[in-house]
Amino acid sequence: xxxAAAPPAGIKHVxxxxxxxxxxxxxxxxxxILRKDGYSVAVVQHPETSFAEDVKFTKAVIDRQPGPVxxxxxxxxxxxxxxxGNDPKVAALVYIAAxxxxxxxxxxxIEQALPPATKGIKATDDGYFYIDPAAFAADFAADVPSxxxxxxxxSQVLISKDSFTSPITSPxxxxxxxxxxxxxxxxxxxxxxxxxxxxxxxxxTIEVNSSHVAYISHPKETAKLIEEAAASASSxxxxxxxxxx
Numbered sequence: 161x162x163x164a165a166a167p168p169a170g171i172k173h174v175x176x177x178x179x180x181x182x183x184x185x186x187x188x189x190x191x192x193i194l195r196k197d198g199y200s201v202a203v204v205q206h207p208e209t210s211f212a213e214d215v216k217f218t219k220a221v222i223d224r225q226p227g228p229v230x231x232x233x234x235x236x237x238x239x240x241x242x243x244x245g246n247d248p249k250v251a252a253l254v255y256i257a258a259x260x261x262x263x264x265x266x267x268x269x270i271e272q273a274l275p276p277a278t279k280g281i282k283a284t285d286d287g288y289f290y291i292d293p294a295a296f297a298a299d300f301a302a303d304v305p306s307x308x309x310x311x312x313x314x315s316q317v318l319i320s321k322d323s324f325t326s327p328i329t330s331p332x333x334x335x336x337x338x339x340x341x342x343x344x345x346x347x348x349x350x351x352x353x354x355x356x357x358x359x360x361x362x363x364x365t366i367e368v369n370s371s372h373v374a375y376i377s378h379p380k381e382t383a384k385l386i387e388e389a390a391a392s393a394s395s396x397x398x399x400x401x402x403x404x405x
């Protein structure tokens with residue numbers, strides 16, 4: 161029988177939020193590490209049908225947790241946690257190759273300012289976006305094994321135009337401590353944009369040599385960053401003053 165992990169110090173609950181073109185199943189390797197280390201983990205399955213719905217689904221999961229949480233977002237999930245992170249239960253934010261918009265900014269606006277390398281994102285006639293399967297591996301998950309990438313491309317979740325273009329009203333990173341993982345080989349968000357967003361939110365930042373899906377290809381590093389945030393954040397969440405640039 162394997163001994164249970166000792167309860168972690170600091171925050172004990174983690175909520176994971178997926179990004180565009182994906183669902184929550186990609187978080188499984190990270191979730192397994194966190195649970196082994198004594199954390200409770202909840203994975204949000206937001207529908208990507210509208211920004212308001214995605215924030216609503218995320219806040220519902222946060223509110224079901226028995227105590228303060230570390231809220232983690234990948235890619236478009238970063239925009240979601242930037243809004244949903246204002247929930248009083250959220251003690252810290254962790255961005256994994258993610259959007260961290262400012263007030264009035266959307267994920268789409270950030271990409272227009274400094275475009276990513278990918279040219280594979282296509283629009284449907286009914287207001288959704290998807291990644292051309294022919295470009296999926298190179299532009300989204302270049303360091304993930306081929307059979308897994310093929311299935312990810314086949315099962316991708318389309319994201320609505322509303323989700324991608326809706327602006328943030330109140331960025332939680334302005335009042336909550338933040339951590340950021342930059343994916344240096346990212347073709348879906350420009351790595352220089354990731355560095356800019358991390359810098360302006362004054363996040364504790366690390367870099368990994370990774371494609372866009374750093375949480376899948378680098379689960380150990382991702383879990384370690386989340387655990388650092390959990391150990392560092394206060395168990396009594398309250399706004400943290402941050403000096404404006």
